[in-house]
Amino acid sequence: MIPNRFSFRPSRTTHASTLRLLCAVIGGLLLSGCGVVNHMVYKTTGDVMQGFSRNHTVPYLMQSDDVAMGCSMSKATAPLLMSFGRVTTEPDQLAVTLYLSAGGCAEEQAREYGLESLAAMNAMNAGEAEDAMIREKRAYAVAAQRYFSAWKHHKAYYGDVGSGECPDFDDDMDEFIYMAGLLSGLQALNAQIQSTSSIGVPTNIGSIVARATGCLSNEKWWGAPMALRATVWAMIPGSKPQGEDAFERLAIADKQGEEAGVRLPHVFHAIAALNKGDMAMVKDVIREHAKSLDEDEPNPDWRFVDAMANNMIVAISDQLWMENTGHRTPLGQLGSFWDDQKEDVETMSLDDLL
Structure with missing residues (x-):
């Protein structure tokens, strides 16, 4: 029998090489498949977490009056929730809050820290006062960075803020977050000024915010928008x-x-009065607030904003009391x-009882 010259009988070495290659291919496919599955799981989890936080966690928090609890929650959960931006859409709207x-x-x-500085100055402790003042400025720098981050995420989600075109809001929470973003922009500028340092907050942000409130x-x-x-x-x-009076508008607000x-306009009014240096007006605003x-009962759906x-x-009142x-x-x-003038109290002479 004449052997077929075109037939091929693989050697043991060839069998081994082929098996190794097949194993490598299968292993690669399995690992790739695991990566795809993990990505899908992460993406789904991220989408669910974003949606749940926006539709349930934030509204739940707004009905609470525990500002300290809200503060702790935002610091603790921000890295976790923001990290989902690595596997799904960036959670820009949630980032604002x-x-x-x-x-x-x-x-x-x-x-x-500012109150500690004032207390130290009252106690004639210059070193302690200066140290507290330094810590105060550092804390304001951190605040400015965080507020500015909220503002940048706000712009990423809502587009060119203050351009004259308004976004199409989906619901009340959408509008509220839009307003929160405007507040973050103004707060970023104010905190940057208080820190006496620059972190890149544009100085025209106030004018942009004013236009966007429309x-x-x-x-x-x-x-609050008018305030x-x-x-x-x-x-x-x-x-x-022309023709507008800022403080008349603030009084109406x-x-x-x-x-x-929801007494948020009181805060804006007091800040504007402080900037003007009108301490009598500041006191009047605080009296009206008290x-x-x-x-007036707080709005049950927005207790958190009212408590904030x-x-x-109270912080503005504390500053005035501490200074004086x-x-x-x-x-x-x-x-x-x-x-404050104390009311005259009728007194009785003890001599008449003797």
């Missing part, structure tokens, strides 16, 4: 339209906030001041 709240944490710490209903959002706009008018020379049970706390506003008013007395606002005395 996370970084705004985290910025508020740093700003609150800065205010505490996309929001003033009546629906407790007078935000009027604060910019009061603080930035040349930004006020105050009433809207009180009636709605009176409203007794007379109250914390900021060496201690914070006495417990239960928000709305009163060290130099």
Whole structure:
């Protein structure tokens, strides 16, 4: 029998090489498949977490009045939730609320350091006062960075803010986050100024915010859009339209906030008055705020915003008390001041009883 010259009988070596190659291919496919499956799992998890946080966690938090708890939550969960941007769409909208709240944490710490500095100056301790002042500026720098991050994510999600075109909002939470982003921009600029350093926050951000508030209903959002706009008018020379009075607008917004049970306009009014150097007006705003706390119930859907506003008013009151007395606002005395005229109290002479 004549062998077929074209037949091929593989050797044991060839068999081994082929088997190794086949194993390598199969292994590669399996590993690749695991990577694809993992990516799909991560992406699905990220989408679910983003949606749940936006539709349930944030609304739940807004119904709470525990500002400290919200602060802790934002700092603890921001890295986790933001990391899902590596496997799915960047959570820009959620980032606005996370970084705004985290910025508020740093700003609150800065205010505490500021009070410590004032207390040290009252005690004639120059070294301690200077150290607290340095810590205050560092904390404001952190706050500015976080607020600015919120602003950048806000622009990434909503586009060219303040351009004259308004986004098509999906629901109330969409509008609220839009407003929160505008607030973060203004807070970023303010914190940068307080830190006496520059982290790149543009100086024209106030004018951009003022224009962008026109996309929001003033009546629906407790007078806050107009209060935000009027604060910019009061603080930035040349930004006020002809015929407008920033402080009249702020007073109107105050009433809207009180009636709605969300007293955020009081904060803007007090900040504008502080910038003007009108301490009498600052005191009046704090008195009105304290009176409203007794007379107007907080909005149940936005308790967190109202509580946040109250914390900021208390912080302003504490600063005034510390500067003038060496201690914070006495417990239960928000709305009163060290130099208030005491009512005449009728006294009885003890000599008449002897």
